[in-house]
Amino acid sequence: MRALTWQGPNMLQVDTVPDPEIVNPKDVILRVIMSSVCGSDLHLVDGYVPTMHPGDILGHEFLGEVVETGSAVTRFSKGDRVIAISIIGCGECSHCKAKNFNCCDNSNPNSAETELAYGYTCSGIFGYSHAFGGYAGSHATYIRVPYAEVNLFKVPEGVSDEQAVFVSDAAPTGYFGADQADIQHGDTVAVWGCGGVGQMAIRSAYLMGAERVIAIDRFTDRLALAEHKAGAITINYETTDVHEALLELTGGRGPDRCIDAVGMEAHGSGLEHAYDKVKQQLRLHTERGVALRQAIHSCRKGGTVSVLGVYGGLMDKFPMGAIVNKALTLRSGQQPGQRYAERIFQHILDGEMDPSYLLTHPMDLEHSPEGYKLFKHKTEQCMRAVFKP
């Protein structure tokens, strides 16, 4: 089959590789219909997530058709149109039973690296380095999905391919971010980052009762979509002082809930950003923390900061004092989309959410390296490039 492989930082190529096979009775093999880029892939492409090996297949946000089922799979059969949640759960461990699929004890066969880095093994993730399981990703003709009955969801009739593909990752991530932010009716929510994840977080915050959502980014096309498709008030951080603007919009009180949809490759200016960038490049710390620090700084007293942006290791200048002295709650996680997929499909069917506008660049898999360039540099107003093998 054909697949997009990682060869080294910023080196991607489309190769012919062996087809996946069923290795466990709970597996399903999918023919990939669509596979999207995600901001998390950029951390791999840019070389900030260790344990990538040349030849690893990227991609974790995907829609497919069932072509083969393991002997223990009864809920799916050939021809089913399904999405897979990007973070893999086993369905059997205590965490999965508590619906915390993002804390699964069993889905990562390479437990040593995350145990060493974080104290305990973390869930496996499709196409996301050997430390997170070494699973082949979805930018390929076929993909193997483990624990299929836990991680696959049939796409209901009435939901298009272009909507469904994002129920794999961007939509449940935004939904999870709003859910764990503990939004109360009438709250003002601020969202840093207007990529696919930020856009879905804005929409989800409204669905959970926010009165106003303020969105922050620097790309005018993304800010315009945040306003017109998701209903946000927008702040361009390149031309406006974010903290001042947030104070003005909230009568001096600050946003009740702050969502970081930026992560470890935050962009910025000035001394703080230069410090982060140099230290990240020298591998002296792993995160560029401008957006998260700002979210913590601007959040109102007693508020919640919900971190969706991915961070890998250690952040310098982490404002713990602001968390303690303002009595903030900090919540985070990779997305446990198994909890939300069915609710999100219902929101789509009810016309309350439509992730399809995230798909700006449909492309043949053969052109996927070009798609990553557009997505990485946000050129041609690329929100998400989606590959069709």
Ligand SMILES: NC(=O)c1ccc[n+]([C@@H]2O[C@H](COP(=O)([O-])OP(=O)(O)OC[C@H]3O[C@@H](n4cnc5c(N)ncnc54)[C@H](O)[C@@H]3O)[C@@H](O)[C@H]2O)c1
């Ligand atoms: N928790 C999860 O399960 C999960 C799932 C998917 C993605 N993610 C993470 O979410 C983050 C966003 O993903 P995406 O696909 O939307 O990525 P993206 O690259 O499309 O969007 C990131 C956006 O952040 C903006 N940004 C950069 N610096 C900023 C700053 N200082 N202030 C405000 N905005 C800033 C960029 O301009 C860009 O528009 C990434 O870190 C990704 O790894 C997490």
Ligand SMILES: [Zn+2]
């Ligand atoms: Zn992702």
Ligand SMILES: [Zn+2]
């Ligand atoms: Zn589990």
